[in-house]
Amino acid sequence: MELLLEYLGNNMEMIYFLVLAILLGVEVISNVPAILHTPLMSGANAIHGVVVVGAIIVMLQASPDNYLALSVGFLAVVVGMLNVIGGFVVTDRMLEMFKKKPKKS
Amino acid sequence: MISLNILEITYLIASLTFIVGLKMLSHPDSARKGNLIAAAGMLIAIVATLTLYQEFDSGKGLNYGLIFLGLAVGTGIGTVMAKKVQMTSMPQMVSFFNGMGGACAALIAIIEFQHHQHATVTGFDGELLVMLLGLLIGSVSFAGSMIAYGKLEGKIKDKVLPMNQAINMFLLAVIIILIGIQMFNGSDPLLFYALLGIALIYGILFVMPIGGADMPVVISLLNSFTGMAAAFGGFLYGNKAMLTGGILVGSAGTILTILMCKAMNRSLTNVLLGAFGVGSPGAAKTGSSDQTVREITISDTAVLLSYSQSVVIVPGYGLAVAQAQHVCHELEKLLEEKGVEVSYAIHPVAGRMPGHMNVLLAEADVPYERLQEMEEINPRLANTDVVVVIGANDVVNPAAKNDPTSPIYGMPILDVDLAKNVIILKRGMASGYAGIENELFFYPKTRMLFGDAKDSLQKLTAEVKEV
Numbered sequence: 269m270e271l272l273l274e275y276l277g278n279n280m281e282m283i284y285f286l287v288l289a290i291l292l293g294v295e296v297i298s299n300v301p302a303i304l305h306t307p308l309m310s311g312a313n314a315i316h317g318v319v320v321v322g323a324i325i326v327m328l329q330a331s332p333d334n335y336l337a338l339s340v341g342f343l344a345v346v347v348g349m350l351n352v353i354g355g356f357v358v359t360d361r362m363l364e365m366f367k368k369k370p371k372k373s
Numbered sequence: 374m375i376s377l378n379i380l381e382i383t384y385l386i387a388s389l390t391f392i393v394g395l396k397m398l399s400h401p402d403s404a405r406k407g408n409l410i411a412a413a414g415m416l417i418a419i420v421a422t423l424t425l426y427q428e429f430d431s432g433k434g435l436n437y438g439l440i441f442l443g444l445a446v447g448t449g450i451g452t453v454m455a456k457k458v459q460m461t462s463m464p465q466m467v468s469f470f471n472g473m474g475g476a477c478a479a480l481i482a483i484i485e486f487q488h489h490q491h492a493t494v495t496g497f498d499g500e501l502l503v504m505l506l507g508l509l510i511g512s513v514s515f516a517g518s519m520i521a522y523g524k525l526e527g528k529i530k531d532k533v534l535p536m537n538q539a540i541n542m543f544l545l546a547v548i549i550i551l552i553g554i555q556m557f558n559g560s561d562p563l564l565f566y567a568l569l570g571i572a573l574i575y576g577i578l579f580v581m582p583i584g585g586a587d588m589p590v591v592i593s594l595l596n597s598f599t600g601m602a603a604a605f606g607g608f609l610y611g612n613k614a615m616l617t618g619g620i621l622v623g624s625a626g627t628i629l630t631i632l633m634c635k636a637m638n639r640s641l642t643n644v645l646l647g648a649f650g651v652g653s654p655g656a657a658k659t660g661s662s663d664q665t666v667r668e669i670t671i672s673d674t675a676v677l678l679s680y681s682q683s684v685v686i687v688p689g690y691g692l693a694v695a696q697a698q699h700v701c702h703e704l705e706k707l708l709e710e711k712g713v714e715v716s717y718a719i720h721p722v723a724g725r726m727p728g729h730m731n732v733l734l735a736e737a738d739v740p741y742e743r744l745q746e747m748e749e750i751n752p753r754l755a756n757t758d759v760v761v762v763i764g765a766n767d768v769v770n771p772a773a774k775n776d777p778t779s780p781i782y783g784m785p786i787l788d789v790d791l792a793k794n795v796i797i798l799k800r801g802m803a804s805g806y807a808g809i810e811n812e813l814f815f816y817p818k819t820r821m822l823f824g825d826a827k828d829s830l831q832k833l834t835a836e837v838k839e840v
Binding site for chain 2 (some may be wrong): 272276306316320352358
């Protein structure tokens with residue numbers, strides 16, 4: 269129990285972030301028209317691709333002779349980047365469809 | 374030290390772009406810009422991590438080489454896949470990319486576990502817990518997304534194992550126990566990889582019994598899972614860009630999932646437990662089988678349409694599958710030239726995803742103002758001469774209004790049964806994704822036009838030209 273409290277205490281700043289970001293996420297998404305559900309999901313999908321930053325950090329921390337970490341990390345970078353690029357490009361393609369049409373009055 | 378401060382500032386900027394981008398994505402006018410802003414923030418975060426995270430260490434040339442190679446490979450494959458994909462296949466593409474993100478989070482947890490093993494901590498170990506949760510959610514999301522992808526591609530059939538729910542509950546219990554043991558007794562590679570394996574199986578069995586029509590909801594849910602997995606990664610490294618980006622998607626994704634469920638007037642549990650077609654009494658054939666449907670010929674349809682005042686087209690997944698959006702637009706233009714007023718009625722969950730039909734019809738150059746949402750069009754349907762239903766089924770099923778035993782009872786539908794004539798383009802008499810018979814097909818004012826949607830529409834267009 270003490271260890272749990274200690275861990276929470278040490279990470280209080282991050283926990284604040286976590287709680288505030290949860291509330292922010294809820295707030296940002298209120299009142300979305302149904303037609304934007306798909307692009308929005310796709311856009312959010314691209315944003316969580318930020319996990320690729322973690323993959324890069326793993327690679328930077330790995331010692332150059334730790335081949336296991338390097339190969340798994342390499343794979344992580346590839347799939348993470350797939351998520352980022354694929355996500356943003358697909359979203360852009362979807363939204364492009366709406367864009368060139370005259371706006372709804 | 375200075376470079377580390379700059380790094381933190383770039384993460385702050387990246388976090389801001391994610392928030393602003395997501396906000397802008399939820400309004401039609403700013404959506405595209407929002408996407409680009411978030412993408413720019415992502416680029417900043419990646420470049421900053423590469424250059425500022427550690428001073429360049431020449432001993433790590435191999436690491437840098439591999440990172441750049443990995444980024445290049447991911448970028449290349451991602452761009453090609455995303456550019457080549459057909460508009461109809463967008464939903465499964467999103468699912469695929471989502472699975473990749475989940476895999477990334479799980480892989481990170483695996484490597485971090487290797488490092489962590491050397492540290493011996495007794496009692497509660499927060500770092501280990503975060504790692505295990507990242508592994509768990511990441512792998513569930515990966516396995517689930519791949520199954521969802523396979524199902525939407527038509528490569529995997531809907532399959533319900535006997536006692537599927539019981540097995541899932543059991544697996545969930547095992548997962549909790551595995552995490553619990555490691556919390557109290559410290560990490561153990563065997564338990565760690567057992568958790569990985571069970572999480573993957575759970576992800577598969579979780580999505581397996583869920584019907585195709587509910588897939589968007591599942592993808593949205595898995596999307597928020599991956600967000601959480603990314604956030605756990607951020608927690609592990611004290612990385613604020615990962616934390617904000619991840620948790621933002623985690624919570625926004627959850628809300629979006631609930632919104633989607635609301636559009637179908639069903640609860641999330643109802644979707645996840647797969648109530649459609651399985652074991653619910655309404656799924657059994659309600660209409661007496663002696664009812665007969667009336668067919669209509671292409672030429673009769675052409676005449677009927679040409680001499681109507683107003684026509685409403687109801688597109689559904691069948692239109693998407695047949696790739697019939699272009700020929701559909703052609704028919705609409707022809708009818709307009711003849712002075713027929715044509716509009717499209719878009720049900721919020723038509724197709725495989727909310728907004729799916731809008732994207733598809735927009736691709737075929739259908740003017741935006743022709744697309745009417747359900748609330749706009751419903752009051753006008755009673756004054757409509759002909760409703761043409763193309764490959765849609767459940768969204769026009771009157772059972773949602775008058776049959777309390779039906780699994781879709783309560784779902785808002787397009788009231789096409791109020792129109793003077795209803796023509797249904799359909800391959801055959803198979804029921805829709807919900808697996809329910811549609812009594813609309815047996816109504817006296819309904820006529821069926823069997824065949825592939827694109828084929829029928831092409832013939833119809835040719836015929837309308839002749840009239």
